[in-house]
Amino acid sequence: MSFTHPMALWLGLVAVPVVILYFLRVRLDHHTVATGMFWEQALAPERGRARWQRWRNKVSLAAQLVLVAAATLAAAGLQIPPPQLIVLILDNSATMNAADVPPTRLAAAKEFAGRLVEGLHSEDRMAVLTTGGIPAVVSSASDDAAGLQAAIESIPATHEPSQMAGALLAAQAIPVPPGLIGRIVVLSDACFADAAALSGEHGFEMVRFGTPAPNTAITRLAARRTLPDPRVCEVLVETRNYSPRSAESRLVVALDGRPIDTVNVSMPAEGRWQQVFRMTTAAGGLLAARLDPPDAYPADNEATVAVPPAPTLRIQHVEGVAGDSQASPLFRALAANPLVEILDPQAAEKPPDAGPSVSIRVFEGHVPETLPPGPVLVVDPTACDLWRVGEPVEDPTVARLAEDSPILAGVRMLDVYLDGARRLELASSPLPPGETPKGYPGVRALPFLWTADGTPLGYTIDRPQGRVVVLSGNLEQSNLAMQAALPILVANALDWLSGQPVRGTEKPADCVGGIADARGLDLRGPAELGVEPDAVIIPRPWPPAWLWPAGLALAILVAEWCLYQRRWMT
Amino acid sequence: MPPPTDLLTRLHYLALVSRRMGGSPLLTATRKKLPGGGTEVTGYRDYAPGDDWRQIHWTWCARRDEILVKVFEGQADRNVYLLVDSSPSMGFGRPPKLRLARRIAAALGYVSLLNMDGLGVAAFAETLLADLPPVRHVSRFQRVLEFLDALQPAGSRTDLTRSAEALIRRFPRPGPVVVLSDLYDPGGFHRGLDLLRHAGYEPRLVYLVDPEDARTGLLGDLALVDGESQAVREVTVTERAARRYRSLVGEFQARIGRYCRRHAVAWVQFACDTAEDDVLPRVLGARRSAACGFAGALSRNETTSVTP
Numbered sequence: 107m108s109f110t111h112p113m114a115l116w117l118g119l120v121a122v123p124v125v126i127l128y129f130l131r132v133r134l135d136h137h138t139v140a141t142g143m144f145w146e147q148a149l150a151p152e153r154g155r156a157r158w159q160r161w162r163n164k165v166s167l168a169a170q171l172v173l174v175a176a177a178t179l180a181a182a183g184l185q186i187p188p189p190q191l192i193v194l195i196l197d198n199s200a201t202m203n204a205a206d207v208p209p210t211r212l213a214a215a216k217e218f219a220g221r222l223v224e225g226l227h228s229e230d231r232m233a234v235l236t237t238g239g240i241p242a243v244v245s246s247a248s249d250d251a252a253g254l255q256a257a258i259e260s261i262p263a264t265h266e267p268s269q270m271a272g273a274l275l276a277a278q279a280i281p282v283p284p285g286l287i288g289r290i291v292v293l294s295d296a297c298f299a300d301a302a303a304l305s306g307e308h309g310f311e312m313v314r315f316g317t318p319a320p321n322t323a324i325t326r327l328a329a330r331r332t333l334p335d336p337r338v339c340e341v342l343v344e345t346r347n348y349s350p351r352s353a354e355s356r357l358v359v360a361l362d363g364r365p366i367d368t369v370n371v372s373m374p375a376e377g378r379w380q381q382v383f384r385m386t387t388a389a390g391g392l393l394a395a396r397l398d399p400p401d402a403y404p405a406d407n408e409a410t411v412a413v414p415p416a417p418t419l420r421i422q423h424v425e426g427v428a429g430d431s432q433a434s435p436l437f438r439a440l441a442a443n444p445l446v447e448i449l450d451p452q453a454a455e456k457p458p459d460a461g462p463s464v465s466i467r468v469f470e471g472h473v474p475e476t477l478p479p480g481p482v483l484v485v486d487p488t489a490c491d492l493w494r495v496g497e498p499v500e501d502p503t504v505a506r507l508a509e510d511s512p513i514l515a516g517v518r519m520l521d522v523y524l525d526g527a528r529r530l531e532l533a534s535s536p537l538p539p540g541e542t543p544k545g546y547p548g549v550r551a552l553p554f555l556w557t558a559d560g561t562p563l564g565y566t567i568d569r570p571q572g573r574v575v576v577l578s579g580n581l582e583q584s585n586l587a588m589q590a591a592l593p594i595l596v597a598n599a600l601d602w603l604s605g606q607p608v609r610g611t612e613k614p615a616d617c618v619g620g621i622a623d624a625r626g627l628d629l630r631g632p633a634e635l636g637v638e639p640d641a642v643i644i645p646r647p648w649p650p651a652w653l654w655p656a657g658l659a660l661a662i663l664v665a666e667w668c669l670y671q672r673r674w675m676t
Numbered sequence: 677m678p679p680p681t682d683l684l685t686r687l688h689y690l691a692l693v694s695r696r697m698g699g700s701p702l703l704t705a706t707r708k709k710l711p712g713g714g715t716e717v718t719g720y721r722d723y724a725p726g727d728d729w730r731q732i733h734w735t736w737c738a739r740r741d742e743i744l745v746k747v748f749e750g751q752a753d754r755n756v757y758l759l760v761d762s763s764p765s766m767g768f769g770r771p772p773k774l775r776l777a778r779r780i781a782a783a784l785g786y787v788s789l790l791n792m793d794g795l796g797v798a799a800f801a802e803t804l805l806a807d808l809p810p811v812r813h814v815s816r817f818q819r820v821l822e823f824l825d826a827l828q829p830a831g832s833r834t835d836l837t838r839s840a841e842a843l844i845r846r847f848p849r850p851g852p853v854v855v856l857s858d859l860y861d862p863g864g865f866h867r868g869l870d871l872l873r874h875a876g877y878e879p880r881l882v883y884l885v886d887p888e889d890a891r892t893g894l895l896g897d898l899a900l901v902d903g904e905s906q907a908v909r910e911v912t913v914t915e916r917a918a919r920r921y922r923s924l925v926g927e928f929q930a931r932i933g934r935y936c937r938r939h940a941v942a943w944v945q946f947a948c949d950t951a952e953d954d955v956l957p958r959v960l961g962a963r964r965s966a967a968c969g970f971a972g973a974l975s976r977n978e979t980t981s982v983t984p
Binding site for chain 1: 764903913928
């Protein structure tokens with residue numbers, strides 16, 4: 107019990123003159139009449155109420171004191187029950203999107219929250235928290251009904267599981283102002299972890315929305331490109347049955363709306379189902395999976411994942427000798443790589459904005475005097491600003507390899523004969539580790555092939571303008587063109603030059619879609635938890651509490667006047 | 677102190693007019709057989725206590741050893757008695773009812789003395805408080821006035837029965853008895869009048885009322901003081917009780933009228949605030965309406981009276 111205007115309680119002092127007037131009034135006026143015989147007869151029927159007559163004045167005094175008390179309480183703005191601080195935890199987790207309570211459980215909970223706000227008394231406060239995902243305070247303690255309504259309306263639906271425990275801790279951490287009674291009201295479907303235990307520990311009031319229902323969901327949708335062929339994707343679909351009975355569904359997988367596969371899914375009770383699909387797409391797209399028919403929670407019957415296009419390298423191949431460049435082994439090795447796009451050889455002469463940008467430049471048999479910036483692959487080089495070409499190597503057979511070189515990963519190069527190979531004299535050859543050639547600060551060159559006499563046949567050069575791989579020797583005259591190592595060597599070189607895997611790595615990135623956390627898909631919370639919404643609805647404060655004593659005061663006033671005071675009027 | 681000349685002159689004038697118009701109905705004599713007096717012996721009857729021993733038929737008594745008294749018929753010398761209520765209730769009213777009673781008694785007494793009747797006056801409350809033995813000549817009117825002027829509300833209650841018994845003992849000779857009272861006798865007024873009638877007296881009634889008694893405005897918690905007994909009673913007068921009171925007063929006045937009509941008792945009712953100039957001619961029969969037996973309404977505050 108509290109008061110809106112406590113100062114009005116001083117009106118209770120009116121009781122003092124009421125009591126004084128009572129004692130003055132009970133001193134009866136004496137009236138002398140000629141004879142009392144008529145009064146004796148007239149008042150004879152009243153004798154039956156003599157006992158009441160003795161108490162009548164006292165009852166009248168009590169009624170007047172009650173009148174004063176009621177009027178005082180009314181003027182002071184009596185409030186019953188006392189003001190409350192209601193911490194409203196609105197569950198906007200994934201299961202609240204279930205449509206068994208139309209339109210959704212969350213919408214029904216928000217509508218009920220609006221009714222709670224409408225029922226707030228003038229002195230009440232309300233704070234609003236959400237529990238979908240990380241608990242968040244939507245509105246701090248406030249008595250602004252419009253603000254609270256707006257905050258409740260702004261709560262979004264999520265696909266996250268409910269973290270009710272954290273939300274309850276946050277709610278209990280909200281300080282309760284003096285004179286207010288703290289109260290935690292949870293609007294949820296009780297589909298959160300440890301619901302029964304939390305209910306017993308924290309003692310909150312929970313209004314339940316929705317009833318326990320079976321649910322089938324796509325719990326995982328992932329896609330990845332294969333290592334051998336990045337154009338091929340493996341799609342993993344996992345579904346789960348949250349029901350004590352087995353479930354039959356149909357799974358449809360589509361990419362950008364084009365069906366890829368349709369399978370019948372049979373899920374055991376409380377079990378899961380998995381299958382891997384394969385599809386070939388270099389352009390990628392939006393991969394979607396759908397379970398038919400929809401159930402109480404249709405949102406988890408669909409999952410989508412974006413499959414990015416396969417990575418490609420734009421190669422400009424420039425051959426120094428006129429002829430059919432596409433017949434060279436290097437060109438064929440480049441063209442065999444599905445992730446390589448060979449550009450027009452004349453693109454180098456075009457302005458940079460005239461066509462698609464070049465990822466890697468490949469020079470074979472000819473090198474400009476100044477190497478262009480960016481990654482460059484040079485085979486059978488000529489002199490340039492980075493090296494000079496010396497005498498031909500007498501025995502250009504590969505005799506030693508740099509085992510740790512990324513260029514030679516998975517490649518067997520021993521005994522490879524690189525005919526036409528010449529000595530390469532770098533600006534400081536051989537470059538000691540960490541030494542910077544004059545005029546090319548930051549350049550770091552490492553050989554990865556040697557002949558038997560120790561002559562380097564290939565270098566990996568790391569310069570600020572871009573990496574360079576140079577391999578001495580004419581591939582058309584080498585037996586390397588006849589070996590399977592050439593495409594791998596070229597691919598390794600492209601990988602190192604571009605700084606990213608081209609063929610795919612051992613652990614390709616997964617593209618995962620659907621529900622990230624399968625814990626929030628079980629629509630079967632403990633049935634015994636929660637109450638119906640009307641059980642905790644706060645009655646609208648009409649009539650306000652102060653109106654009752656006011657009405658009582660008016661009733662007593664009228665009754666007192668009609669039954670007692672009116673008789674003094676003559 | 678001699679009576680005021682103007683009063684005597686006025687009373688004398690009213691008496692003459694009254695005689696010419698047949699006399700006051702309150703003083704009209706009844707021609708009947710009387711145990712004594714009269715001019716013709718018409719019979720005998722058994723002696724009864726209080727009979728005049730001078731009317732005993734001694735001869736018959738000697739012969740038959742029975743005591744009989746002679747019965748005469750005709751007008752005989754008679755005594756008229758004025759029985760004035762001087763109980764405390766007569767002191768109420770504006771002006772007090774006793775004041776009007778004294779004036780009416782004076783007028784009736786003067787006419788009686790003028791008619792050569794014996795006039796006895798008594799004041800009563802719970803019993804006879806004072807009396808004036810019968811006088812017989814207008815020259816004694818002064819004593820009557822002095823007696824009436826000396827009357828003040830006294831006593832503790834009105835008891836007409838006991839007062840009638842005392843009157844009969846005090847004035848054993850029957851005659852017209854004019855009772856001037858408000859009849860606030862808790863034991864009932866009819867008993868006293870019945871006693872007078874049965875004793876051979878001829879009761880006549882001047883009923884005096886205070887209009888305020890019937891128009892009580894009392895309401896609420898009160899301490900009611902009985903004007904006669906001075907008893908105090910704390911009461912709560914409700915609207916219903918007030919209505920019942922007014923009904924009882926009206927019923928009481930109606931009962932008086934019914935009694936007088938049933939027993940042929942001449943009566944007249946006056947409110948205490950009635951003007952004296954209006955009361956005396958009517959009491960003395962000096963107006964035609966009054967001479968006609970008070971058959972009509974006398975005034976707004978008066979009711980009807982009946983002649984025997």
